Amino acid sequence: xxxxxxxxAALFTAAGVTGNIEFTTPPNPAMxxxxxxxxxxxxxxxxxxxxxxxxxxxxxxxxxxxxxxSVDTAGPYVNITLSSIEVARIMQEALAKKEFGSSNLGENKxxxxxxxxxxxxxxxxxxHLKNLITGEAVVRTMENAGYDVMRVNYQGDVGMHVAKALWxxxxxxxxxxxxxxxxxxxxxxxLGKAYAHGAQHFEKGEDEKQEVIVFNDxxxxxxxxxxxxxxxxxxxxxxxxxxxxxxxxTKFDKFFFESEMYEEGVTIVNExxxxxxxxxxxxxxxxxxxxxxxHDRVFINSKGFPTYEAKDVALAHAHMKLNPEKVIxxxxxxxxxxxxxxxxxxxxxxxxxxxxxxxxxxxxxQLKGGKMSSRLGNIVTGDALLDQVTERIAEIMAESTVxxxxxxxxxxxxxxxxxxxxxxxxxxxxxxxxEASVSTSGDSGPYLLYIVARIGSILTKAGTFDSAVLxxxxxPQEKALLLQLxxxxxxxxxxxxxxxxxxxxxxxxxxAQLFNKFYDACPVLDAEERTKAFRLQLASAVQGVMKKGxxxxxxxxxxxx
RNA sequence: GCUUUCGUAGUUCAAUGGAUAGAACAUCGGUUUGCGGAACCGAAAAUCUAAGUUCGAUUCUUAGCGAGAGCACCA
Numbered sequence: 001x002x003x004x005x006x007x008x009a010a011l012f013t014a015a016g017v018t019g020n021i022e023f024t025t026p027p028n029p030a031m032x033x034x035x036x037x038x039x040x041x042x043x044x045x046x047x048x049x050x051x052x053x054x055x056x057x058x059x060x061x062x063x064x065x066x067x068x069x070s071v072d073t074a075g076p077y078v079n080i081t082l083s084s085i086e087v088a089r090i091m092q093e094a095l096a097k098k099e100f101g102s103s104n105l106g107e108n109k110x111x112x113x114x115x116x117x118x119x120x121x122x123x124x125x126x127x128h129l130k131n132l133i134t135g136e137a138v139v140r141t142m143e144n145a146g147y148d149v150m151r152v153n154y155q156g157d158v159g160m161h162v163a164k165a166l167w168x169x170x171x172x173x174x175x176x177x178x179x180x181x182x183x184x185x186x187x188x189x190x191l192g193k194a195y196a197h198g199a200q201h202f203e204k205g206e207d208e209k210q211e212v213i214v215f216n217d218x219x220x221x222x223x224x225x226x227x228x229x230x231x232x233x234x235x236x237x238x239x240x241x242x243x244x245x246x247x248x249x250t251k252f253d254k255f256f257f258e259s260e261m262y263e264e265g266v267t268i269v270n271e272x273x274x275x276x277x278x279x280x281x282x283x284x285x286x287x288x289x290x291x292x293x294x295h296d297r298v299f300i301n302s303k304g305f306p307t308y309e310a311k312d313v314a315l316a317h318a319h320m321k322l323n324p325e326k327v328i329x330x331x332x333x334x335x336x337x338x339x340x341x342x343x344x345x346x347x348x349x350x351x352x353x354x355x356x357x358x359x360x361x362x363x364x365x366q367l368k369g370g371k372m373s374s375r376l377g378n379i380v381t382g383d384a385l386l387d388q389v390t391e392r393i394a395e396i397m398a399e400s401t402v403x404x405x406x407x408x409x410x411x412x413x414x415x416x417x418x419x420x421x422x423x424x425x426x427x428x429x430x431x432x433x434x435e436a437s438v439s440t441s442g443d444s445g446p447y448l449l450y451i452v453a454r455i456g457s458i459l460t461k462a463g464t465f466d467s468a469v470l471x472x473x474x475x476p477q478e479k480a481l482l483l484q485l486x487x488x489x490x491x492x493x494x495x496x497x498x499x500x501x502x503x504x505x506x507x508x509x510x511x512a513q514l515f516n517k518f519y520d521a522c523p524v525l526d527a528e529e530r531t532k533a534f535r536l537q538l539a540s541a542v543q544g545v546m547k548k549g550x551x552x553x554x555x556x557x558x559x560x561x
Numbered sequence: 562g563c564u565u566u567c568g569u570a571g572u573u574c575a576a577u578g579g580a581u582a583g584a585a586c587a588u589c590g591g592u593u594u595g596c597g598g599a600a601c602c603g604a605a606a607a608u609c610u611a612a613g614u615u616c617g618a619u620u621c622u623u624a625g626c627g628a629g630a631g632c633a634c635c636a
Contacts, residue, residue, distance in 0.1 A: 027580055037579065039617090049579095049616090077580065119636070160635050258636090284634050295564075301634035308636050337565070337631050361566090364629085368573090396599090424574060427566085429629080431573065436586065440599040443574080443585040450599050458596055506575070509584080516600060525596045561599080 002486040003094040004087060007067050008034055008080060015059035017041065029476070032072065032079030033087075033483060039076060049076030084474035084482075088534070091482045092468070095541045101488045101548050105496055106147030112319055113139050113149055115330035116245070116252070119156040120237035121165035123192050124244055127332060129382030130365040130430065133421045135330040136250045136554045137501035138360065144552050145496035150322065154256045154315060155241075157234055159308075161195065163216035164202055168194030169229055170215075171201075176229065188240045191233055192381075220262065220305050244383055248414060249554055256318060258311050265310035268317070268349060269299045277348050285310075289341040297341045312342050316353050326356050328499065333361035333427055360499050363429040365421070368436075385432075389413045392438045393446075402560040412446055413438075415555045419445030422505045422553050443509055448550065451512045452557045455543040458524055458536075465536040472530065477518040481538060484514050488545050492552065501553055508549045515542045 001009065001022075009021040023034040038056065042049035053073040060078065061071045069081045094100060115135020118128045135151075143149050156162075169176050172194060179190045202212045218226045245251065269285055272278055278285050283302030287309070289295045299309040319327050329339065339359035346353045367380065390413035402408050420437040424430050440446050474482075487507065495503040524535040547557055 022577085024577095024579090027583095031580085035580080039579070074580070117636095156636060282634080286633070293564090295632055297632095298634040303634080305634090307634065311636095332630095333566070334630050335636095338636095420573095428574085429567095433573080433586095436573070439586075441586085444599095446599065447585095450597085454597050454600090461596065502574095506584090513584085517602095519596085520592095520601045523595060527596095560597090 002488075002490050003090050004082070004483065004486045005034070007086075007090055008082070011060050011063055011065060011068065012036065012056070014063060015056055017056070026074075026077070026079050029480070031074060032070075032081045033479075034080045034082065036078045036080070037076060038078065042076070052076075053078050082479075084479045085470060087479060087482050087486075088470055088474055091486060091541075092470070092537070095485065095544070096467075101492050101545060102144050102146070103489065103493045103496070104146040105493060106142060106145045108148075109146075109325045110148045110150065110323065111142060112152050112322060112324045112327045113142065113330060114152045114154055114327065115139075116153045116241075116250070117155060117331070118241055119159075119161050120234045120241075121157070121191055122161050122195055122237075124241060124382045126365045126367070126380055126382055126385060129244075129385060130421050131330060131332070131362055132245070132248060132250060132382075133418050133554065134362050134426055134501070136248070137418075137422050137552065138328070138330060138426070138499055140552045140554060141492070141495045141499070141501045141504065144492055147496075150254060150324070151250070151252045152254045152256060152319075153252045154258070155238075156258045156308075158219050158258045158262060160212075160216055162219055162230075163212050163214075164198030165191060165195040165233065166198070166215040166219070166226060166230060167201060167212045168196070168198035169233060171197060173229075180232075184236065184240055184243070187236045191236060216305075217303075244386075247383075247386065247410075248418075249556065256315060258308075261311040261314040261318070262306045264317070265306040265312075265314035266300060266304070268313050269306070269310045272349050277345065287341060287345040289344060292344050294341045294344060295337065297338070299345075309338075309342055309345075313346065313349055316346050316350055316357065320350060320352055320356075324356065326358055327353075328358050328360050330360045330362060333363060335359065336361050361427045363424065363427050366429055366431045368431050368433040386413065386417060388434060389417050389438060392434060396438065396440065397561070400561070402558075408558050408561055411556050411558050412449060412561055415445035415449050415550075417445070418553060418555050419448070419505065422501050425502050426500050445555065446561070448508055448512050448546065448555075449558055449561055451515055452543055452546050452550070453559060453561050454519075455515075455539045455546075456559050458539055459543070462525060462532075462536050466533040467537055467540075469530050469533045471534040474534075475518075475522050477514070477521045478535070478538060481511075481514050481518050481542065484511050485541055485545060488549070492549075495552075504549050504552055508546060508553075511542065511545065511549075515539075 005023050008023065012021045023036055026032050026035045038049040038052040042052045045052065053076055056078045057071050057073045060068065060080070067083055067086045069083045072079050113135060116128060116132045118124045139149050139151055175190065179187050198212055201208045215226065219230065269278055273280070273285055278287050278299060284298045285300035286296050286298050289297060297309050298307050300306055336359060343357045346357060390409060393413040393416065394409050397405070397409055416437045420432055421430055423443070437444060438446065491503055491507040495501055518538070522535055524532060524539060527535060550557055
């Protein structure tokens, strides 16, 4: 409940309303600022909602309180028009607090958030890019709600994809030696080609398939003869991932690797095989999810090697050693059923994990328009997409003469990309259209950055101003802006409760629109002294909320663009 | 086939069971003696179908149609 709602709720309490008092916004501003629906009370008292509304109207109107300008009913609703000055006064007080927009929902609660999770020796693809951006925003959403968050990243450095890449490298060992002297970009590009080479070989036939599988065995057996190449290639990959994390403003607290998990995974699963939790089937060790309304999954294959499932069991043990309240796995929605089975198995294998493991399903990233894919071939990597966006922003800003232009371009590009990715609900697919995301107008990252820069420009010109003064009159656009600002704490808290940063994205866009309407209707610098000071307060508050909200989304602002 | 997620303007997204379903892009038409026009104002435009629950359904239930994803030794 925000500061305005709290003050208004007191009136309803005084009028005899008990329980939770919640307000909505009337469909038309002319009807009032706050609406109270009387359905629940009517049901409770066996009266008609209209009757209740009329009674409440009298009770509210009878109270002498500066907050309310007028009360009216519209059928089952009591609509209140608030005094603009009172709203301004309340918000002045609320906005002065540094923690405005933060909450303590997660106070003293430690949580682990696992995201990014790319596979070494393989490309950082679009799914990883979206996951990285989403994960970072979820982290910051939770931090803003007071949680003590640990950013964790689990990277798959063993498995068939590694085998395919190693086979490819081995087949092109001369080129591998040569590429060692080249740039990181070139080395990673080589790894990508080597992986594709191995993957193609794998598909050729049974004999070829076996040749690749040999490398898989060698990795699991930690065979001496592959270590030099494997370790070197792995290091390149990790360096490359680090460069992407840095470029997008993420820094992980802890990295876990599959190579650290598989021996323990096998041990644990075998231990619980004896206890009857798992079962032998066709030479493999499975968990019968089908007995719990789920599906069966293989944890150890018939060769005795662990699958992803067994490694996840060991990973869960590693996570629990850190004593978290919750472990949030930000992973694509295609793994929803997979996680249900693993979590089910963990309930018996690792009882303390029960209720703590959570899968936050991410939607897919769909590229729209053939433009990008035709230019880059079928596989578009995450960093290639970021490059594309940056290129387009540079074109748009070609005429610009801002200082530190390179940095500004990089930030506007990142903002465009992140805003687009964080616009729809986390679990919904995002369709990415390059032109729409770099769009200079409308629902886009640049639109929001523009507001911040524009306000900065006004504030610089204005110099210092009185931050406590109230004006004689308040324009409707100013009131609308104040009421929107008042919503920020509730919106950011809701985002944390839902693990969904997109609530903040959409809130900020609404705020931006209201600011532009205000800006258009209300001159700031040329206004009479008290009005000017108040409008500067407003602009400054909008900038503050905008910056904080964008920070939560992982978006850096610019002073000029 | 089984499981699961989802069907809202031309397109991309909203809407704790509640008032006239809200934005953006695109389309059409407007706004200059102003602080950044990367802006603002206006018009036209949508709940897949059929039953059911409810005073009230985009939202809940069932069926149908359509789309995506998962379903044993990949991650």
